[in-house]
Amino acid sequence: MALPAHISATAAGANSRQPVYALVGNPNCGKSTLFNALTGLKQKVGNYPGVTVEKKVGTAYSQHGQPITVIDLPGTYSLAARSPDEAVTRDVLLGRRADTAQPDRILCIVDATNLERNLYLVHQILDLGRPVILVLNMMDLATRAGLEIRVDQLEKLLGIPVIACEALYQRGLIELKLAMSRADLPLARHAWTVPAAIAPAVSEIAAALVEGDRKSPLVARAEALLLLTDQDSVRVAGSTPLSPRTTEILRAWQSRWTQEGTDWAGTLVSSRYDAIGALAAEVVQLRTEVGPSASDKIDAIATHALWGWVVLGAVMTLLFFSIFTLAETPMNWIDGHVAALSDTIKSAMSPGDLRDLITDGAIGGVGGVLVFLPQILILFFFIGLLESTGYMARAAFIMDRLMSRVGLNGKSFIPMLSSYACAIPGIMATRTIEDPKDRLVTILVAPLMSCSARLPVYLLMIAALVPGERVPVFTKVGIMLFMYGLGTAGAFFFAWLFKRTLLKGEPPLMIMELPPYRLPGFKDVALHMLERAWIFVRRAGTVILGISIILWFLSAYPKAPEGATPTAQLAQSFAGRAGHAIEPLIKPIGFDWQIGIGLISSFAAREVFVSTMGVVFNAESSAENTAPLRTALLSAKWPDGRALFTPLVCFTLMIFYVFAMQCMSTIAVVKRETNGWKWPIFQTLYMTGTAWILSFMVYQGGRALGF
Amino acid sequence: MATASFISLSQLPVGASAILRDFPKAGTAFLRLREMGLLAGTSLTLVRTAPMGDPIEIKVRGYHLTLRKSEADHIMVEPSA
Numbered sequence: 001m002a003l004p005a006h007i008s009a010t011a012a013g014a015n016s017r018q019p020v021y022a023l024v025g026n027p028n029c030g031k032s033t034l035f036n037a038l039t040g041l042k043q044k045v046g047n048y049p050g051v052t053v054e055k056k057v058g059t060a061y062s063q064h065g066q067p068i069t070v071i072d073l074p075g076t077y078s079l080a081a082r083s084p085d086e087a088v089t090r091d092v093l094l095g096r097r098a099d100t101a102q103p104d105r106i107l108c109i110v111d112a113t114n115l116e117r118n119l120y121l122v123h124q125i126l127d128l129g130r131p132v133i134l135v136l137n138m139m140d141l142a143t144r145a146g147l148e149i150r151v152d153q154l155e156k157l158l159g160i161p162v163i164a165c166e167a168l169y170q171r172g173l174i175e176l177k178l179a180m181s182r183a184d185l186p187l188a189r190h191a192w193t194v195p196a197a198i199a200p201a202v203s204e205i206a207a208a209l210v211e212g213d214r215k216s217p218l219v220a221r222a223e224a225l226l227l228l229t230d231q232d233s234v235r236v237a238g239s240t241p242l243s244p245r246t247t248e249i250l251r252a253w254q255s256r257w258t259q260e261g262t263d264w265a266g267t268l269v270s271s272r273y274d275a276i277g278a279l280a281a282e283v284v285q286l287r288t289e290v291g292p293s294a295s296d297k298i299d300a301i302a303t304h305a306l307w308g309w310v311v312l313g314a315v316m317t318l319l320f321f322s323i324f325t326l327a328e329t330p331m332n333w334i335d336g337h338v339a340a341l342s343d344t345i346k347s348a349m350s351p352g353d354l355r356d357l358i359t360d361g362a363i364g365g366v367g368g369v370l371v372f373l374p375q376i377l378i379l380f381f382f383i384g385l386l387e388s389t390g391y392m393a394r395a396a397f398i399m400d401r402l403m404s405r406v407g408l409n410g411k412s413f414i415p416m417l418s419s420y421a422c423a424i425p426g427i428m429a430t431r432t433i434e435d436p437k438d439r440l441v442t443i444l445v446a447p448l449m450s451c452s453a454r455l456p457v458y459l460l461m462i463a464a465l466v467p468g469e470r471v472p473v474f475t476k477v478g479i480m481l482f483m484y485g486l487g488t489a490g491a492f493f494f495a496w497l498f499k500r501t502l503l504k505g506e507p508p509l510m511i512m513e514l515p516p517y518r519l520p521g522f523k524d525v526a527l528h529m530l531e532r533a534w535i536f537v538r539r540a541g542t543v544i545l546g547i548s549i550i551l552w553f554l555s556a557y558p559k560a561p562e563g564a565t566p567t568a569q570l571a572q573s574f575a576g577r578a579g580h581a582i583e584p585l586i587k588p589i590g591f592d593w594q595i596g597i598g599l600i601s602s603f604a605a606r607e608v609f610v611s612t613m614g615v616v617f618n619a620e621s622s623a624e625n626t627a628p629l630r631t632a633l634l635s636a637k638w639p640d641g642r643a644l645f646t647p648l649v650c651f652t653l654m655i656f657y658v659f660a661m662q663c664m665s666t667i668a669v670v671k672r673e674t675n676g677w678k679w680p681i682f683q684t685l686y687m688t689g690t691a692w693i694l695s696f697m698v699y700q701g702g703r704a705l706g707f
Numbered sequence: 708m709a710t711a712s713f714i715s716l717s718q719l720p721v722g723a724s725a726i727l728r729d730f731p732k733a734g735t736a737f738l739r740l741r742e743m744g745l746l747a748g749t750s751l752t753l754v755r756t757a758p759m760g761d762p763i764e765i766k767v768r769g770y771h772l773t774l775r776k777s778e779a780d781h782i783m784v785e786p787s788a
Binding site: 077078080082113114116117120229230232263265266269270273295299303304305306308309393397398400401402404410506507509510511512513514515516 | 730732735736738739740741742743744746747754755757758759760761762764768769770771772773774775777778
């Protein structure tokens with residue numbers, strides 16, 4: 001072969017089947033960036049059925065316009081999977097998933113600055129006997145680190161196309177696409193000798209897998225090696241349990257080795273690293289010794305015992321400052337336009353139920369979702385930014401010790417913190433947590449962090465609790481901070497409780513790579529943000545729209561006599577009756593049926609409580625000016641003439657809002673992320689139950705003390 | 708070379724380098740650490756500990772890795788001169 005393999009080849013024939021590539025690589029090696037660069041916006045994002053792992057499939061086009069399907073598999077360090085995400089990668093590559101055909105070819109991407117560890121996965125993948133293309137990403141950073149990588153030599157040693165690439169800057173993509181569209185791809189020439197002590201076991205188990213488990217011979221060898229690498233054979237087998245005969249052979253070898261004192265797994269891993277070390281010695285040369293890298297210098301501050309906290313605090317302050325200030329203008333804009341649209345329709349259509357359904361039900365409902373979109377977009381943007389720059393891992397590193405007190409690890413920190421803005425992005429960010437139990441615990445407690453939809457309720461209740469214009473601002477801020485603190489404490493308490501009882505498991509590990517700091521790929525961050533926001537609009541939006549229409553119906557029917565005020569209409573509607581129906585339940589915590597209507601309407605979104613109270617008590621109010629509503633609330637009475645909104649009731653109502661699960665969108669997202677109704681129902685019950693019990697204690701305790 | 712000169716990774720002072728000598732054979736954590744390149748004979752450097760003392764950050768095979776002290780306690784290393 002005179003020319004490098006990937007240049008001399010011809011493009012795939014027009015009549016050949018469209019090839020399917022799987023894209024695999026370690027985390028942090030630029031896999032998503034390459035996927036985005038290859039497929040552009042031609043991506044389909046979904047879920048693998050049965051597990052909550054994102055399935056991304058895209059189409060790349062060869063230089064000749066031939067479509068090439070690319071499946072972006074979750075990042076992993078090894079085929080010996082530890083998390084549901086990694087198990088998907090392993091199962092797709094081994095052709096075990098019924099919903100995803102085994103890819104014809106594999107695109108392996110590695111971080112050129114860190115070739116040795118990255119090649120471990122490549123080494124396992126070469127065992128699969130499929131054509132592989134190796135992509136050396138971040139070549140620029142490797143050069144900057146003083147490394148010289150001889151790409152042609154690596155290509156010669158492995159016998160597969162090796163493409164140098166800088167995915168972030170779109171460099172090397174043409175060469176890569178040329179290689180991908182080749183009709184024939186060579187199989188790896190790289191011969192790896194399995195250590196003599198283990199080789200007979202590998203062939204015996206592989207033979208049993210072919211006979212007993214009907215595996216294809218090529219996959220069988222890889223599976224046998226995997227079974228011997230991970231000692232937990234049940235975990236390796238995953239959804240396809242081993243035949244009794246294979247299990248028997250495996251057990252026999254394991255007990256023999258145990259007696260002999262052979263560490264078979266260790267031997268296998270070591271021999272792979274020996275082979276990789278020999279490769280690396282021929283391919284990588286440290287040309288120039290460079291001093292501490294930029295990352296080392298940044299980390300000297302960013303993870304410093306004192307400055308680390310300052311940086312973390314500053315980053316989080318900036319995050320929340322952006323969410324609450326930058327989002328304000330677009331939120332007002334959306335609010336204004338939704339209201340204007342509603343008014344236009346109101347004046348264009350003749351009065352009637354259809355008009356009200358469109359304006360109050362549908363438009364009001366969609367508006368209720370859209371108004372949160374700016375905050376959610378900013379939050380997703382920041383999460384994406386923190387991930388792509390590498391700071392996310394540092395935040396987890398710093399917070400791990402604190403999180404370990406309640407049995408979680410540092411990776412739960414960002415999802416919980418994000419939930420102060422909105423639980424939905426927080427819950428969606430839990431996908432970075434590997435351990436399924438830790439992930440579930442984080443999902444269960446995240447909505448206890450006071451989200452921004454609770455803020456209007458707190459503000460209204462504080463205004464009613466401490467009326468008067470000259471109340472020290474400290475009192476108001478103090479009550480507010482108390483509520484935020486209470487929610488946080490509740491989240492940590494329940495995390496601790498669940499980790500000890502319901503979701504008991506091994507203490508979480510904190511084996512995590514701290515990737516070098518990198519400039520963010522804004523295109524990738526933006527794409528990630530839009531993807532997430534779209535999921536929010538689709539999942540939460542449809543639910544809220546439905547709930548809004550139902551709530552509208554409940555408050556519009558049955559009809560009050562002609563000419564009744566909105567307040568009278570609401571009072572005798574289904575919603576009003578529902579308020580009456582739940583009154584016996586909420587009376588012990590100091591709420592009457594009118595507050596009950598507010599609690600029910602909060603299921604659309606908690607801040608709806610404020611506007612519902614406006615209708616119930618017939619007071620015009622807006623988020624900026626709660627004064628008329630406050631006055632109306634303070635004059636509200638029980639039938640026997642006692643004041644309804646006593647300071648104690650206001651306080652109790654806030655406590656209730658801290659803990660109760662009243663957000664349908666969150667319930668919908670939890671259902672999606674936990675793959676069923678079991679956990680969202682449990683979550684609703686435990687949160688609302690806690691809210692009721694604590695409210696009862698506060699209200700009755702307060703009354704006993706004479707408040 | 709006497710085993711007595713080995714210390715656990717969690718006892719290694721910040722900034723010091725060492726060669727990994729011994730490692731528990733079982734356990735998910737240790738399997739993953741092995742697969743990430745921590746093997747007998749691998750040299751590593753303790754870069755720093757987190758602000759609250761745990762976890763620790765090591766440099767191994769040219770990249771940075773964190774692990775908790777509860778795992779580091781079981782990893783025996785020989786400090787380099």
